[in-house]
Amino acid sequence: xxxxxxxxxxxxxxxxxxxxxxxxxxxxxxxxxxxxxxxxxxxxxxxxxxxxxxxxxxxxxxxxxxxxxxxxxxxxxxxxxxxxxxxxxxxxxxxxxxxxxxxxxxxxxxxxxxxxxxxxxxxxxxxxxxxxxxxxxxxxxxxxxxxxxxxxxxxxxxxxxxxxxxxxxxxxxxxxxxxxxxxxxxxxxxxxxxxxxxxxxxxxxxxxxxxxxxxxxxxxxxxxxxxx
Amino acid sequence: xxxxxxxxxxxxxxxxxxxxxxxxxxxxxxxxxxxxxxxxxxxxxxxxxxxxxxxxxxxxxxxxxxxxxxxxxxxxxxxxxxxxxxxxxxxxxxxxxxxxxxxxxxxxxxxxxxxxxxxxxxxxxxxxxxxxxxxxxxxxxxxxxxxxxxxxxxxxxxxxxxxxxxxxxxxxxxxxxxxxxxxxxxxxxxxxxxxxxxxxxxxxxxxxxxxxxxxxxxxxxxxxxxxxxxxxxxxxxxxxxxxxxxxxxxxxxxxxxxxxxxxxxxxxxxxxxxxxxxxxxxxxxxxxxxxxxxxxxxxxxxxxxxxxxxxxxxxxxxxxxxxxxxxxxxxxxxxxxxxxxxxxxxxxxxxxxxxxxxxxxxxxxxxxxxxxxxxxxxxxxxxxxxxxxxxxxxxxxxxxxxxxxxx
Numbered sequence: 001x002x003x004x005x006x007x008x009x010x011x012x013x014x015x016x017x018x019x020x021x022x023x024x025x026x027x028x029x030x031x032x033x034x035x036x037x038x039x040x041x042x043x044x045x046x047x048x049x050x051x052x053x054x055x056x057x058x059x060x061x062x063x064x065x066x067x068x069x070x071x072x073x074x075x076x077x078x079x080x081x082x083x084x085x086x087x088x089x090x091x092x093x094x095x096x097x098x099x100x101x102x103x104x105x106x107x108x109x110x111x112x113x114x115x116x117x118x119x120x121x122x123x124x125x126x127x128x129x130x131x132x133x134x135x136x137x138x139x140x141x142x143x144x145x146x147x148x149x150x151x152x153x154x155x156x157x158x159x160x161x162x163x164x165x166x167x168x169x170x171x172x173x174x175x176x177x178x179x180x181x182x183x184x185x186x187x188x189x190x191x192x193x194x195x196x197x198x199x200x201x202x203x204x205x206x207x208x209x210x211x212x213x214x215x216x217x218x219x220x221x222x223x224x225x226x227x228x
Numbered sequence: 229x230x231x232x233x234x235x236x237x238x239x240x241x242x243x244x245x246x247x248x249x250x251x252x253x254x255x256x257x258x259x260x261x262x263x264x265x266x267x268x269x270x271x272x273x274x275x276x277x278x279x280x281x282x283x284x285x286x287x288x289x290x291x292x293x294x295x296x297x298x299x300x301x302x303x304x305x306x307x308x309x310x311x312x313x314x315x316x317x318x319x320x321x322x323x324x325x326x327x328x329x330x331x332x333x334x335x336x337x338x339x340x341x342x343x344x345x346x347x348x349x350x351x352x353x354x355x356x357x358x359x360x361x362x363x364x365x366x367x368x369x370x371x372x373x374x375x376x377x378x379x380x381x382x383x384x385x386x387x388x389x390x391x392x393x394x395x396x397x398x399x400x401x402x403x404x405x406x407x408x409x410x411x412x413x414x415x416x417x418x419x420x421x422x423x424x425x426x427x428x429x430x431x432x433x434x435x436x437x438x439x440x441x442x443x444x445x446x447x448x449x450x451x452x453x454x455x456x457x458x459x460x461x462x463x464x465x466x467x468x469x470x471x472x473x474x475x476x477x478x479x480x481x482x483x484x485x486x487x488x489x490x491x492x493x494x495x496x497x498x499x500x501x502x503x504x505x506x507x508x509x510x511x512x513x514x515x516x517x518x519x520x521x522x523x524x525x526x527x528x529x530x531x532x533x534x535x536x537x538x539x540x541x542x543x544x545x546x547x548x549x550x551x552x553x554x555x556x557x558x559x560x561x562x563x564x565x566x567x568x569x570x571x572x573x574x575x576x577x578x579x580x581x582x583x584x585x586x587x588x589x590x591x592x593x594x595x596x597x598x599x600x601x602x603x604x605x606x607x608x609x610x611x612x613x614x615x616x617x618x619x620x621x622x623x624x625x626x627x628x629x630x631x632x633x634x635x
Binding site: 076083098100108111 | 532632
C-alpha cells in the first residue's frame with residue numbers, strides 16, 4: 001500500500017526575476033513501512049520535495065497524496081492539522097524548543113494534539129528510553145550533544161505514531177559515528193514500530209542504511225533502487 | 229506547559245527582560261505617583277474651597293449671591309434654623325455668619341476686605357479659622373472689639389497683635405458704619421489671598437456695627453459625607469421657598485473648582501496615555517526583537533503543527549508576564565512613594581503665588597484614588613497586550629519553510 005504518491009510534481013521558485021525550477025516533474029510512490037533515502041547534491045530539490053510531501057510548502061502543479069488524501073489542495077490550517085497528527089519531522093538543526101527539557105520537547109506535540117498529561121508523560125518517557133536517553137529527561141537542548149538532540153527529535157517525531165517521519169539531512173551536523181548511531185536507531189524504530197521514514201541526504205553512510213534509495217538530480221528522479 | 233514555556237522564554241534574555249520591565253515599572257510608577265499628586269492637588273483645592281468659609285451647603289437670602297449687599301440678608305434666621313434641625317443628619321454641623329464687604333484701614337494703609345462675623349464656637353468645627361491661628365487667640369463669644377486678621381494682611385498693613393484696625397462698611401440704614409477693632413489673633417491660611425481677604429469678628433460685633441438686629445448673611449453647613457450635599461440641598465430647597473432663600477451646594481458655590489476637578493480627571497487619563505505611548509514603543513520594539521531572534525523556532529513550531537493563533541497566544545502570554553511583573557513592581561513603588569510623602573507632602577511654596585491663583589495649596593499631599601490605580605493598570609495591561617499583538621501576529625504569519633530558512 002502506497003502511503004505517499006507524487007504525480008508530476010513541479011515546484012518553481014522565483015528569486016527576483018530569475019525562476020528556479022526546483023522540481024521539474026517528480027513521480028514517486030512510497031509504501032507504508034518504507035525506509036527511503038532521497039539522495040542528491042545540494043540544490044537537487046530533495047529538501048523541496050520533502051517539504052512538499054510534509055505539507056510545509058505548496059507545489060506549483062501536480063498532485064501529492066498522503067494516505068489517500070490529496071494534500072496540495074489543502075488550506076494552511078488543514079495542512080497544520082495534517083502535520084500535527086500524521087507527520088513527524090526531524091530537521092537538520094534547530095529541532096528542539098530551547099526552553100523545554102528533552103521530555104517536554106517530546107511531550108509538546110502530544111500537548112498540541114490534546115493528549116492528557118499523564119498519558120503524555122508515560123509515552124514520552126517510554127520513547128526517550130527507546131532512543132537511549134533514559135538519563136536525559138530533564139536536560140534542556142543546550143545541555144545535550146548534537147547526537148542526543150537528534151535522538152530527542154526522532155523521539156518527538158515518532159511518539160504520536162505518525163503515518164510518516166520526514167527527516168531532512170538528519171545527520172548533516174553530526175560526526176560519522178554519531179550519525180551512524182542515529183541511523184541505526186531510526187532503522188530500529190522503522191522495523192520495530194513499522195513507521196515509514198523518508199529522509200534526504202548526500203551522505204553515503206546514510207544512503208547505505210536506506211532500504212530504498214531515490215536519487216534526485218536537477219529536480220527529477222534520476223535513479224530509484226531497492227537496497228533490500 | 230504553555231505558561232511554563234512563556235515564563236522561561238521571557239528569561240532567555242534576562243537583560244532585555246529587565247530593561248523592558250524597568251520601562252513598565254517607571255511608567256506605572258509615574259502614572260500612579262504623578263496621578264496621586266494631581267489628585268492631591270485637586271482634593272486640596274476642594275478642601276481649601278470648602279474650608280474657606282464655603283462648607284458643603286450654604287443658605288443665603290435669594291438675592292445675596294447676585295448682589296452680596298447688606299440688604300440681602302436673611303431676615304428670619306429662625307426659619308432656616310427650624311428647617312435645618314428638621315432636615316440635617318445628626319452628624320452635620322452648621323453655623324451662621326454675617327458677611328459684608330468692608331474697608332479696613334489703619335495709620336499706614338487701607339484696603340478692601342471681607343468682614344466675616346462668626347459665632348466662634350460653631351464656626352470652630354466648620355471652617356479653617358479656629359485651627360489657623362498662629363499668634364494671639366481665637367475669638368470668644370460676645371467679644372465686641374476683637375478682630376482676627378491674616379498674616380499677609382498684617383504684613384500689608386504693617387500691623388501686629390494688639391494694634392487697632394478700623395473697619396468701614398454700609399449699615400442697614402444705608403449709612404456708613406465704622407468701628408475700631410483690636411487685633412487679638414493672626415491666622416495663616418493655605419492661601420495668601422485668603423489671608424488678605426478675610427477679617428473675622430464675632431457675629432454680635434458685626435451685627436452691632438451694621439445695625440443688623442438678628443439678621444444673618446448666610447448659613448454654612450458641613451456634612452459628615454460631602455457626597456450627601458446634593459440630597460441635603462434638595463431637601464432644604466423643599467422646605468425653604470426659593471423666592472426668599474437660595475440653597476447651594478459646594479459645586480455651585482465653587483464653580484471654578486468644580487470645573488478644574490473635571491478637567492483634572494481628563495488630565496490624569498491623558499497623562500496615562502502619554503506615558504503609555506512612550507512605554508508602548510519600548511514594548512513593541514523589545515517583543516519584535518525577541519520575535520525576530522526566534523523566527524526559526526516559530527518555523528519549527530508551525531512545522532510541528534502549531535496553529536498561528538497558538539503562536540499569537542504564546543507571545544501574548546510572554547508579554548502578559550512582562551507587563552504583570554512590571555505592573556506589580558510599579559504599583560509597589562508608586563504606593564511606597566505616595567506613602568513616603570503622605571505626612572510631609574511636597575512643598576511648592578517657592579511657586580506658591582502662581583499656584584494660589586489656581587486655588588492650590590503650598591504643600592501638595594499625594595492622594596491615591598482607586599479609580600486612578602485601576603485605570604493606570606488597565607491602560608498598561610490592555611494597551612500593552614494590544615501593542616504586543618503586532619509582533620505576535622507577525623510571528624504567526626511566517627511560513628514554516630521561510631522561517632526555518634531564516635539566518
